[in-house]
Amino acid sequence: MNPALRVTDLRVSFFTRRGEVKAVDGISFEVGRGEVVGLAGESGCGKSTTAYAILRLVKPPGRIIGGSVYCDGAEVLDLDERELRSFRWKKVSMIFQGAMNSLNPVHRIRDQIAEAVTVHEHVSRQEALARAEEMLSLVGISRSRTTDYPHQFSGGMRQRAVIAMALALSPTLLIADEPTTALDVVVERQVLELLKDMKRRFDLSVLFITHDLSTLAEFSNRIAIMYAGKLAETAGTKQLFSNPLHPYTSGLVRSLTGLTERGGKLWSIPGSPPDLAAEIEGCKFRDRCPVATEACSKEAPELLEVEQEHYVACHSVTNG
């Protein structure tokens, strides 16, 4: 069966005064039907840009300069404007980072969702409102609150409304960009449970973008780790946590589990990510890497399968 999403050698650059910034530098991955894939990395690694590129939402000075995004039988990078409009929301919808704070303050929650429906589907206002009500009740917002304005909602309720809106047109693929980041721990947990529930109910495929590996532990089937515009490692979630192979991944996992073991020094990765406007030869992680060798400064490592369904881009792993 075709995957819900297949990204091949995707490249996105920003053309700034300081030169070309290769935000996404040739990445390939798939999201299978009904699968939840986590795309994780630090700020600036290109994970949000990847999401924007999938929906063709990259704005100048950024540009998609190569690769392919194949989704639901169509090459997204070849769609014209009209086709794009029906592709977005209906095939792939996205929960944008901070979306809960960009709801229109002067419209009722229910009306905003209904509007999203009428823009994309030929339905009457009545039907659209009914759909909005139904979606809101699915995400746990009681009927009496659906005509509230955004400011009357708590953060968690606004995020629920955003999820309802994203799912109102029954997309095949949902891209969620840091959907829980601004929320309190308890509410974060509730929203994650809601997303799990919605995934089951609608048989969704999900690309879940986050800087926080721990939110992926329970939710995702597979995790792709991104660093400085490239994929460092992809593996099944259990595999990635129990046997991380890329030095960057193992650093991340160690600094995460370090916080659950008390005493002694916490593990941390030295340094910070490189400047992507500079031309970097070889592996982009090598300056922070504890096992870097000469080979790492000469040639960029390719993402290779080292065991079943476990891909790593690291010379020290693939060369033994």
Place this chain on the structure above:
Amino acid sequence: MTSDKDVEIVKQSSNQMFEIRNLKVYFPAQGGELLRRRVVRAVDGVSFSIGHGEVLSLVGESGSGKTTIGRVIARLTPPAEGAILFEGRDIASFRGPELKAYRRAVQMIFQDPYESLNPRLTVFSTITFPMRIQGIARDENEMRERCIDLLTRVGLRHADVIDNYPHELSGGERQRVSIARALALRPRFIIADEPVSMLDISIRSSILNVLTELKEQYGLTYLLITHDLRVAYYTSDRIMVAYLGKLMETASTEEFMRHQFHPYSRLLFSAFADLSSTEQQWGKWGTTGEIASAIDPPGGCRFHPRCPFRVDRCDKEPPPLSELAVGHYVACFNPQ
């Protein structure tokens, strides 16, 4: 109104740097009806103490009042009621040189290293600014020496950053600079308000390591304000949980991690145990809603509307803090 119990807790340990007695902080609420000015009860009757050399974590969600408590101790916000005693003396009474000395002894590190550094000052000016204000190290050479020493201690190569502006630094580097600035006056007490929550995971632990090392080097006392139990667990001697302006539970870190009596602490704990927790553990919390507004906080126990363990008394009277195990205080009528 302070219950006797609260005062008892404050008094029980003698080696204290701070005693906070029945602290209340109210803010005027925005909007509302004209003649009915409403207030936000950000902190509503909180008593605790901080021992010399102790690292105390104040844990809670947004709206718990944790940041306000920190600001009142730093004398950045005046309390509506209650007192804060610093080594036995009320900080509200400090004037002139005493206040200046207090401001020197107590420093703050803020959450957002992008906001808390002046974009027009170089790292050198940022760090030496408090020295100039306080009139120490007047000589430019001495200032430079001190600045270099501080940068080294927070793990920065001074030659790389000393003449840079904040926008030229990464988030982690900026937070190190804010720590160096806080240390510039050789403080004895540091209030760190969410010092790592804006940072990437790979950088978080190195900043926590720096804070722990500095504590040893300078013999500092910390109040660490965080929403992240993992951060509290790693760094602190004692954990205190706040909810809607009240304290719910406090115990030594080890004791707290072993057992949480208060249902709210349990909820926080299970929200965090994500790497190992099971669905069953979380199950009963699924529909507990969100923190209420501090404008009209729930009567009785502040947590009762969300609490699956509530009993009849919970909506009628606020439960006092009682000691359920040695040094383990809980404000709950139905502790678990």
